[in-house]
Amino acid sequence: MVRVGRHDGIGMTSRRTRQRLIDRLRREGIRDERVLSALDNTPRHIFVDEALASRAYEDIALPIGHNQTISQPYVVALMTEILLAGNAVLNNVLEIGTGSGYQTAILAQLVGHVHTVERIGVLLRQARDRLYHMRLRNISYHTADGTAGLEQHAPYDGILVAAAPRTIPEELCSQLTVGGRLVIPVGENSKQRLVLVEREAMEFVETEFDWVNFVPLISGKV
Numbered sequence: 001m002v003r004v005g006r007h008d009g010i011g012m013t014s015r016r017t018r019q020r021l022i023d024r025l026r027r028e029g030i031r032d033e034r035v036l037s038a039l040d041n042t043p044r045h046i047f048v049d050e051a052l053a054s055r056a057y058e059d060i061a062l063p064i065g066h067n068q069t070i071s072q073p074y075v076v077a078l079m080t081e082i083l084l085a086g087n088a089v090l091n092n093v094l095e096i097g098t099g100s101g102y103q104t105a106i107l108a109q110l111v112g113h114v115h116t117v118e119r120i121g122v123l124l125r126q127a128r129d130r131l132y133h134m135r136l137r138n139i140s141y142h143t144a145d146g147t148a149g150l151e152q153h154a155p156y157d158g159i160l161v162a163a164a165p166r167t168i169p170e171e172l173c174s175q176l177t178v179g180g181r182l183v184i185p186v187g188e189n190s191k192q193r194l195v196l197v198e199r200e201a202m203e204f205v206e207t208e209f210d211w212v213n214f215v216p217l218i219s220g221k222v
């Protein structure tokens, strides 16, 4: 008889359910194998409260406290795919809205360095602990209002924003390298468009993607 330890059992279950999630994302149109394999490598259940762990591999956003949510896996995959779709290597990336740290974990596996900014200190600390346990060390953590980006580490090859402003903050565009890409949800409550802004030598080019539903980007004092 082969005895499977309790942890192995949990590990097996979550690996299998995670694989089902990856199959689903593939069917929904995510094509970048680098992104799919980063999601496959990332245990989403450790980014939510234990009481919600059994739902962690459903393709839905879940509450993480403080009126915030962990993003839906499809949207995390799509935003990451759009960010990586330029051919350049992304050495320096800015993420605004750390939340649970799940999107940060995906980015950190795919780019050189991630600067992540969160306005709620408690969420940032919890995220930092999880990512540290995952042995992801190429991340710097900042408690701040990220509406105006993070000037001190600019320019960025990529900027990913996980909360929605009504219009694209100009500072974010100006903190991109030439060739850099900004992926951001833009619009009013529950009616936002995912937008890609690419910085070219002489201009910024905008492309619209899916409708999405993010929490608002809140500006002002943290």
Ligand code: SAH
Residues within 6 Å of the ligand: 068, 069, 070, 071, 096, 097, 098, 099, 100, 101, 102, 103, 104, 117, 118, 119, 120, 123, 144, 145, 146, 147, 162, 163, 215, 216, 217, 218, 219, 220
């Ligand atoms: N991708 C994250 C989603 C987090 S929800 C995840 O998967 O967990 C969006 C986060 O943006 C929230 O934690 C919220 O506190 C944060 N946020 C909102 N406005 C912000 C701002 N101006 N600067 C930094 N973080 C902000």
